[in-house]
Amino acid sequence: MTTRVCRLHAQHDIRIEELPTERPGRGEVLVATGAGGICGSDLHYYQDGGFGPIRVREPIILGHEAAGTVIELGEGVEGLAVGDRVAMNPSNPCGACKFCARGLYNHCLEMRFRGSAMRMPHEQGLFRDRVAINAAQCVKVGEGISIGEAACSEPLAVCVHARAQAGSLSGQSVLVTGSGPIGVLCAALAAEAGAAEVVVTDLQDVPLKVAEAMGATETINVATHGARLADFAADKGHFDTCFECTAAAPAIRSAIETLHPRGTLVQVGVTGDLPLPVNLLVSKEVNLRGSHRFHPEFAEAVALINSRIIDPRPMITQTFPLEEALQAFEIAGDRSAAVKVQLAFAG
DSSP states (O other): OEEEEEEEEETTEEEEEEEEOOOOOTTEEEEEEEEEEOOHHHHHHHHHSEETTEEOOSOEEOOSEEEEEEEEEOTTOOSOOTTOEEEEOOEEOOSOSHHHHTTOGGGOTTOEETTBOSSSSOBOOSOBSEEEEEGGGEEEOOTTOOHHHHTTHHHHHHHHHHHHHHOOOTTOEEEEEOOSHHHHHHHHHHHHTTOSEEEEEESOHHHHHHHHHTTOSEEEETTTOHHHHHHTTGGGOOEEEEEEOSOOHHHHHHHHHHEEEEEEEEEOOOOSOOOOOHHHHHHTTOEEEEOOOOSTHHHHHHHHHHTTSSOOGGGEEEEEEGGGHHHHHHHHTOTTTOSEEEEEOOO
16 A cells, blocks of 8 residues: 655755555554645755755655544554544654753754655655654544544644743733744734734735734834834833744844843744844843744644643645645745645645
């Protein structure tokens, strides 16, 4: 028996191929994938062959945002049954290294993260019709929740972790720079946490419309209305907290400029080395916090979606069948037309 996979062989070289279907081992389940979201890292692999020092060095099955239906149980599996719909956590820490021992599982030295080219051999991803995965990495999806919504659990988990880095947002003024999937989910979480004001910026109107639908109290297209954002820099700044989701130097500068003294900048977007206005960072005593992946937050994210406390549906702008993956990746790379593009599988 074979299964279709979405495999990247080199930059701009995506192929839909058939490989032998995996069999679930002890403690594993076989999942029929229903939906998978194209992430920024998937796009970097496709468009650039990698990002920073992480390069695609062998064919890799892409994808780490996915959900599906359990169709077979491996030996010793408890708590799951055939027919259960599940969100799949791509993160599989070793549980034994010095950081796992301290509970910092997202910093595991031997992390196995689906669809990642960081290690060699690469960790093969979830963009396939059938995938065997540890049962412990599967979280049940609630009744009435679509499989596409469930596939948004992974990016939401990233944002739940970022929110925890910020501390309480109740009554605060919050800036979110960038309204891609991570940005709009950060906006939704800030609103859910009781922020008094959630301002979201971007260079495109389409993602800003999604941000409005997901909890932003104000949106600013900085390409056309940059002066509005500059207003927030007056008198040493306005915002209590910023979730910086672009990793673009101008956005980071504007974030520091518009935070008030002792405000908090949570850096969520990832890139290489960038210039920073260190004088402002120091003189305003800005708290700079990094935010990397997640661990317990994955189950929290699924629960937030199951309860519809967070509704990711507005950000799912396009869905393509697996056989149209190339078109899906091209659209996903057009921020004037898309926020979250998903692939639909055989299910």
